[in-house]
Amino acid sequence: MAKFKKTTAKKTTTKTSQAEAERLSKSLSESAQQIWLAGVGAFSRAQAEGTKLFEGLVKEGMGLEQTVRKFAGGRAEVVRDVVESRVGQARERATDTWDKLEKVFEDRVQRALVKLGVPSREDLNDLSSRVEALTAELRRQGGKPATAPRKAAKAAKAAKQAAPAKAPAKRTRKVKPTAAE
Numbered sequence: 001m002a003k004f005k006k007t008t009a010k011k012t013t014t015k016t017s018q019a020e021a022e023r024l025s026k027s028l029s030e031s032a033q034q035i036w037l038a039g040v041g042a043f044s045r046a047q048a049e050g051t052k053l054f055e056g057l058v059k060e061g062m063g064l065e066q067t068v069r070k071f072a073g074g075r076a077e078v079v080r081d082v083v084e085s086r087v088g089q090a091r092e093r094a095t096d097t098w099d100k101l102e103k104v105f106e107d108r109v110q111r112a113l114v115k116l117g118v119p120s121r122e123d124l125n126d127l128s129s130r131v132e133a134l135t136a137e138l139r140r141q142g143g144k145p146a147t148a149p150r151k152a153a154k155a156a157k158a159a160k161q162a163a164p165a166k167a168p169a170k171r172t173r174k175v176k177p178t179a180a181e
Contacts, residue, residue: 113120
């Protein structure tokens with residue numbers, strides 16, 4: 001008898017397991033069906049309300065854009081002012097640097113001219129004033145200058161050009177007398 005009881009217990013457990021498996025399978029199938037239906041419902045609602053949602057998002061975006069433009073516009077003016085002031089500073093520095101460079105160049109050119117013995121503008125002005133003073137003194141004493149200073153310079157230049165150029169004298173080599181002579 002003991003053996004008989006064991007077989008019936010096994011048949012009962014197997015039937016119970018199959019029933020539970022079927023119930024679980026049915027429950028999973030129903031859940032999957034409900035999820036599918038929820039997805040289809042969401043799609044349908046999104047399709048129906050999508051236009052309204054889209055328009056709402058566009059309005060919200062426009063509001064944000066206007067806010068950002070106002071903020072950016074104010075910031076742009078501040079940035080523009082800062083950039084303009086920096087450009088002004090850079091321009092001043094460049095002008096100062098250029099002026100210094102010009103001064104250095106002028107000083108070097110002046111030193112080179114002095115080394116070469118070229119008279120400066122001040123020297124020429126001094127000489128002109130001295131010539132004018134001497135000319136005035138001559139007139140005061142009753143004499144007339146022979147010619148105006150410019151005419152005298154031109155005449156001297158013309159005289160130099162008119163004078164024939166002298167050829168340099170040839171050097172002759174003295175020959176020592178030989179014993180035969």
